[in-house]
Every structure is written in structure tokens, then in C-alpha cells.
Amino acid sequence: MDLFSDPLMQRALLVALLVGLTAPVVGTYLVQRRMALLGDGIGHVALAGVAAGWLAGSAANLAQRDALALPGAVLFAIAAAVTIERLREKGTSPADVAMAILFYGGIALGVLLIGIAGGTSSNLLGYLFGSISTVTWPDVWLSVGLSCLILAIGLGLRHSLFAVTHDQDFAVSSGLPVRVLNLTVAVLAAVTITVAMRVVGVLLVSGLMILPVAIAQQVSRSFVRTMAFSMGIGTALCVTGLTITYYHDLQPGALIIVLGVVVFAVTSGVRGLLTRRTNRTSLEAIHG
């Protein structure tokens, strides 16, 4: 089959599969903490990291000037995640203000640095909206390594990360290392964003973390099931979206997110209908 024999699609499908699995794991913790937009703030700073990596690649006269873009994005995203977490913890700035500063500061710095590196802001477009067709094998292996790290920590520490994100006061009273666990969630979000960046781009990356969780929430009654369902949904969305774009000339990142929105709309509509019917049946039973 052409789809699987094409090396470009092999790389793209592998990365899409990894992103579909990992993004909802972190997304579940972010939704639990009511910080669904954290990914957006970090993503914008990751863009500055891409540009910084580009600048470093140019300065080092590398054959591929964007060879250091992904490592640069990882470093900047982690720094942003730690900064946001510290600001939130200290309460010196409201969370939305801190996020806004990172949003705009990140984009502005990215555009400035790419200019200094001799490029133009169009070089950043692939990172803004995703460019899965440009994924190289080194990118794939880096993504595999980072994804394994996200899954090992995100799933292995699910009990304590749940405890902290569900009821932080109780976690503090229990003597759990709350600060370290909160930082872990933030850093996991940063790493996830840099992995997902190539698939959907920094502007849509939050959607890939949050939409599968929002869909899973329609049918799940527990935290672990929500996480498991959302991993399945995320994978299905990424692979389906990418497969469709193989046959039709559509932008993969945008299609994946639109597919997610459609699935969410359908599931929440069906759930609403079922709830109304259940309520009506209950009322009829009460009033005879």
C-alpha cells in the first residue's frame, strides 16, 4: 500500500502516532488543573526556541540551518514552563497575565531571532501551523525518545500527579513533594509541545492536548479512564487526519484539530440528548 511504503508517510505516521498518544496524557493533567491554555503560552515561547536554534545553526555553519530548531524549542519551552509554574506558585502575577506576557513575548522574540539568523518570518510558518512532511529521521528518533519519557513519567506517576492536580491542599498536608510534581507536569507539557509542534504547529498544539480529553470526558467517569480514552482518541484523530491528507491536499494539523472539534460536537450533542431522555424518563416514573 502506497501510504505505508512512502518513507515520508512512514516518518509522519510514526510521529503522529506518538503525538496522539502523548499529548492527551499531559492534557488530562492540564484540564484537571484548569490550565488548558498553558500549552498555548509554552508553545509561543517554543517558537522563540526554534528561532534561537536556527540562529545557533547559522552561527555554527551547519548544512541544515534548522538542525538545532527542535532542541532549541525543547530548552525554551522547558524554561517557559518553569517560569509559568513559579509565577503561578508565587502568585505575583495573575495566571492569565503571565500567560499573555509569554504569548506575545515568545512570538515577538521568535520573529526577531529568525531575522537576526538571516531568515524571514515565513521560515517559522511550518512551526506555527505544523509541517509534518519535513520531519526527518533524527526528528523521529528524538520524538520517540521524548515520547517514551512523557509516557513513562505521565503514566508511571499518575497516582501522585492526580493527587496534586485534584486537591493540592490535601497533597500539601500529606507531605507530598507538591512543588516538584507541579513542575513535572509543566515540564512534561513543554516536552509534549515540542514533540507535537511538527504535527499541528504551536498555534494548534493545545487543541491536540485538550480536545481528546474533552471528548473522553463525555463518556468517562474516572480520571484514569478519561486518560486512557483520550490517548485512543488522540491517536485515532492524528492517524485519520494524516491519512486523509495523503489522499487530499489539506493541511494535516488543521484537519486533525477540525476533526477533533467535530467529534466533540457530535459526542456532546449525543450526550445531551441521552441526558434529556433519561431525565424525562425519570420524571415520568415519578409522576406516573
Next chain:
Amino acid sequence: MASPTPAVRVTDLHVALGGHPIVHGVSFDVASGEVLTLMGGNGSGKTTAVRAILGIIPILSGRIEINGVLAADAPRERLGYVPQRVSAAGGVSASALEVVTSGLLHDRRLIPPRGGRARAMEALDSVGLADLALQDVSTLSGGQQQRVLIARAMARKPDLLILDEPLAGVDLPSQDVFAKVLTDIKEQGATVIIVLHEVGPLAKLIDRAVVLERGHIVHMGKPPHAHGEHALPGHVHVHPHDDDPTRATGGTSALGLTV
């Protein structure tokens, strides 16, 4: 003869929230196996004092010891805490079993111990919610949610249990369950600190009351029988390990009360 180490010792505690002083030089001991209630009206500082004891909010000055160890360094393996409600309700569904299982984590224990599920189920059973273990807690009634939080604290088999207004807005069946749990834990010799507006149905279980008013202790001794019945002359009990009663009552004399 040296007195035994109290389960909790609070010495000259000062706490501020948002720059506003809330607790002013409060001192009291809770003996091992004692059931002590912290009482007072809204804004009296009782919840703030309890949250400071638990390390949830920082203290301005003073000293808090749990079993003779500075509270910040004290192990939490056998310390149970029941907040008024889940203080940071999450955005994702969570089953009662998951919430109770999180009570088995403490200090450096980041994953539940072997047999954790059985212990969590046992705790849920003790509050009459075993059949709702897999139910999303947000779909339970207020009283049932409170029982889940009690089960979370009980899963740890605490020898020190701290409860913040556990009866506030709770239905009668849940109040009955709670009274039974408290009776059982008292019989097992655990120490209990319980924040209450009024002692109500729990009166016979309570050994001693500390009544706060605007961050000062105004009564320490036998529990007042009715809301508002504070400083009963002759019942005001000074710090049991302090020879200086004016220091021990943390401002009682300033309010013109008999010590």
C-alpha cells in the same frame, strides 16, 4: 514528672493572609488520644489555624510540633485531613475510589502501596459508599462527597485526624456516618482536631474546646453547649505546659476575660 509529648503543640502562632493578620499568638496543646474542637464564628481564624498546622499556609511566627517534631519535618503517614470540600475540584472526572486511593500517598510515597485498592475500598465501605466506588465524585450529593473525603483520610489509618467543619451542609445520613466514624477512631485512641461552628450532635465525643475570636483564644476548656457561649468563667483552661497563663491564652486577658 515530665508530661508526655502532646500529639500537637502550637506555640505563639501568628498567621497572616494577604498581609492581614488572622491568628494572633495562639498557643495550645492537644494531648495524645484527645478530641479537641476549634470553635468560633466566621473569620475567627479557626480554619486558618488548622491550615497552618497542616502546612497548607505559611506561618508568620511561632512553632508547631506534631508528636514532638517540627510540623514541617513530621511524617504524614498517619495524619488524616478532611477539608470542608475538595478545595481544588478538578476539571476531569474522578471516581470515589481514585480520590480515596490518593489518601494512601504521603511524603515520598508517590504510588499506592501493595493492597492499596483493598484499603481504599475498606475505607469507602466504612463510610457506606463501597457501592459507589466507581462513581464520578462530582455526581454525588454534598454529604456523599464529604464522606468520600473522610474515607480518603481514613484510608491512611490516621493516629492524628484533622477535620475542617465536616458537618457543614451535610445531610443527616452523612452526619450519622460521620458520628460513627469519629466514635470508632476515638475508641482506637487517635487524636482528633475538629473545626466546628457549634458542637451539636458531636458534644459527647469532644473532650475539650478552644474557642477563637478574631484570631485570639477566648476560651479553652469544656466545650460550650451552644453557639456563642464562649468564655465560661472557671472553664478557661490555660496552656497545660506553661506556667504563664497570660502567654498561653494568646490575648484572652486583653479581651477582659477571666483566666
